[in-house]
Amino acid sequence: MNSQDFGAPGASQDDLFSPRSPRGLLDNLNPEQYAAVTLGQEPALILAGAGSGKTRVLTTRIAWLMSQGLTTPAGVMAVTFTNKAAKEMVTRLSAMLPVNVRGMWLGTFHGLCNRFLRAHWKLAGLPQGFQILDAGDTVSAVKRVIKAMKLDEERFVPKQVSWFIAGAKEDGMRPRDIDLRDEQTRKLVEIYQAYEDQCEREGVVDFAELMLRSYELMRDNAAVREHYQRRFQYVLVDEFQDTNKLQYAWLKMFAPPGNGQGVFAVGDDDQSIYAFRGARVGNMSDFEREYRVRKVVKLEQNYRSFGNILDAANALISNNSHRLGKNLRTEAGPGEPVRVHEANSDFAEAQWLLEEAQALHRQGLARSEIAVLYRSNAQSRVIESALFNAGIPYRVYGGLRFFERAEVKHALAYLRLIENPNDDTSFLRVVNFPARGIGARTVELLQDGARQSGRSLYQSIGSVSGRGGASLGGFVGMVDAMREATTGLTLREIIEHVIETSGLADFYRAEKEGEERLENLGELVNAAEAFVTQEGFGKDAIALPVDEHSPGQIADGLPAAIAPANPATPDAETGEIMSPLAAFLTHASLEAGDNQAQAGQDAVQLMTVHSAKGLEFDAVFITGLEEGLFPHENSMSDSDGLEEERRLMYVAITRARQRLYISFCQTRMLHGQTRYNIKSRFMEELPEETLKWLTPRNQGFGSGFARDYQQAWQRGSGLKSMVGAGRVEPPSFASAPVPQSMKQSAAQKTGDEHGGLRVGKGVFHTKFGEGVLLTLEGSGPDARAQVNFGRHGVKWLALSVAKLTPID
DNA sequence: CCGGAATGATTTTTT
DNA sequence: ATCATTCCGG
Secondary structure (H helix, E strand, O other): OOHHHHOOOOHHHHHHOOOOOOOOOOOOOOHHHHHHHOOOOOOEEEEEOOOOOHHHHHHHHHHHHHHOOOOOHHHEEEEEOOHHHHHHHHHHHHHHOOOOHHHOEEEEHHHHHHHHHHHOOOOOOOOOOOEEOOHHHHHHHHHHHHHHOOOOOOOOOHHHHHHHHHHHHHOOOOHHHOOOOOHHHHHHHHHHHHHHHHHHHHOEEOHHHHHHHHHHHHHHOHHHHHHHHHHOOEEEEOOHHHOEHHHHHHHHHHOOOOOOOEEEEEEOHHHOOOHHHOEOOHHHHHHHHHOOOOOEEEEOEOOOOOHHHHHHHHHHHOOOOOOOOOOOEOOOOOOOOEEEEEEEEHHHHHHHHHHHHHHHHHOOOOHHHEEEEEOOHHHHHHHHHHHHHOOOOEEEOOOOOHHHOHHHHHHHHHHHHHHOOOOHHHHHHHOOOOOOOOOHHHHHHHHHHHHHHOOOOHHHHHHOOHHHHHHHHHHHHHHHHHHHHHOOOOHHHHHHHHHHHOOHHHHHHHOOOOHHHHHHHHHHHHHHHHHHHOOOHHHHHHHHHHHHHOHHHHHOOOOHHHOOOOOOOOOOOOOOOOOHHHHHHHHHHHOOOOOOHHHHOOOEEEEEHHHHOOOOEEEEEEOOOEOEEOOEHHHOOOHHHHHHHHHHHHHHHOOEEEEEEEEEEEEEEEOOEEEEOOEOHHHHOOOHHHEEEOOOOOOOOOOOOHHHHHHOOOOHHHHHHHHHOOOOOOOHHHHOOOOHHHHHHHHHHHOOEEOOEEOOOEEEEOOOEEEEEEEEEOOHHHOEEEEEOHHHOEEEEEOOOOOEEEOO
């Protein structure tokens, strides 16, 4: 999109303009892009490198298909992963053609599943107004199940169990499908089953369930399946490398191999960075094979970055095996070298990048064109405080999303209870918030009563007698009164009413630091207002299934028997079949909303490398290129993990248009402890000729930070990874927490010198190479040293055996 | 029931 | 260091 900055090959491509297409649509596409856009109704795999105009190809293809009369909006399904990507597509598409985006199935996997299930709730075995649990809701629902089953929460950690359940669902497995290989699994499956029953009772579905339910309905109902397969002539999938097993299976239900539909999968195996949550890069090669893709189109022309940046990226990624093979090229010339900076500490790193960023800004670069990337969120703090103290505006991505804030979730819980009083998750969230004298004991009694009768908490308040019962009656009475009082009101009025009568407003007004929370509640009202009036997505969600039974669609062959289930009385004028409130609640679960309010300001952008995917900036700082951090130590043990880390670095590098900085430091505060690091192996994988060192190259290990050595006894994370890899026995003291009082003496002890070795200094080992000495302890034949050897890990060595020589 | 103190866990993240 | 959760005494 900023190709003009780099002299994109626009002029040379006028000859590609086809007189049959609307003027401009195919202008300035390069030959590969053109080939992809104008493919016929056949399966296609597009390998779209970073900055190769992927979104443009996707949207242009949709526009082209319609302009050629090859299909209509109803015949197209376009799937993305994020709401942001979906919105981007809508925006660009409507700029190209006056497309009826509403009639098109364009959205996220989960958004489309929601749409599908809203239309076919009956066939899918769901209640009409089913609500969607977000990640947090899911964990607390699982937690309740574990409690109810009286299982040990230490052995069955709710978060991990919910991860297990989601993982099973994403493999298409119901409880009965899982192999009960051991006792633990047997119990987990029991929890899974109980969780499913609970969701069923409460009329809620989690994210994975949206996908699995849709998949199963398509699989098991031939009429539905045939209808949708006939309807969608063209199916486009973005970020295909990020699809998991279930998503691919889902896709195959809508457009199976050999069915003649135009399935257009776009992806980049080098940018697959979500294997850790179930993404299968292998889906790309599976797709190529199963769909018998005749020609894979590679988009390798990069319109984003200068040559040195791309050379660095290409060289780095070439260290990965199992690639589909692709090399980015640019016509923009080499540009500036990649600048490399080594700092003594994370603090110094932050200070340096701040000054550098300020200099760029003074040279006329907008702050919003400067991005600071890091591997893990914890790294943002020191950078933030440096920027904050210097008074430089910045924006941090990630963190709490709007709809995930506690006060917002509380308000939503009341709203959900109005919509569905049997939603136990919401019931429990607010039954005693604000506090109204309903304690843990009372809630426990209520839960027992509910369990015995198999009813919801709301239905079971009669089972608790005495004072607790009376308070519960009061709560339920209040919710019922809210429901009554808000019928017929607008969404905005409903929410305002709930915030006031629930006592939430008063609670936060009374609280010392409730100001911001009150503002967020006000913001919730605004969000609702915007949702109702907004064209496009919001309205789309409300009026959703209307297009499903527009005359054309039914005539299209959906048998009456399986026609979308209608509510008794859809609104005659708008066709609304969901109440605005229900639709808004769905919207809140499906789209967590942006997190930072200061989005409009010109500010330096701070984010993890993961969240930078898909974005681009004129100047990019990649920080913390240190072994154990990037690559992260938890990913270093196996080659798959390491390759994913490398792809992550590849993604980071390719975010930069003009100027790229890479930095690392010798010491870093982590979890309140200073740790000594050596530079990342990825640094060695960057071609020297693309780099420009801002600090002296090949500085000896440990130079300049020996004065900090007294803290070097640290073991913590390094040890953990060691134990995890099963390589070394940890020293006995380290596995037990060390009392604060002992830390000083232990630290001082490590200050000792041993045969010229000093903590914090570099050492050389004949087998493991260079490392940093972290700890020295014991004496004589028992003397041991802990050394960080970077790629060889952190090791404990007996000095009587190991040959360690000091360097520097 | 509430609030302070102890305890524990901190890769990456969308929906 | 920091944040969230849990525990325990008033």
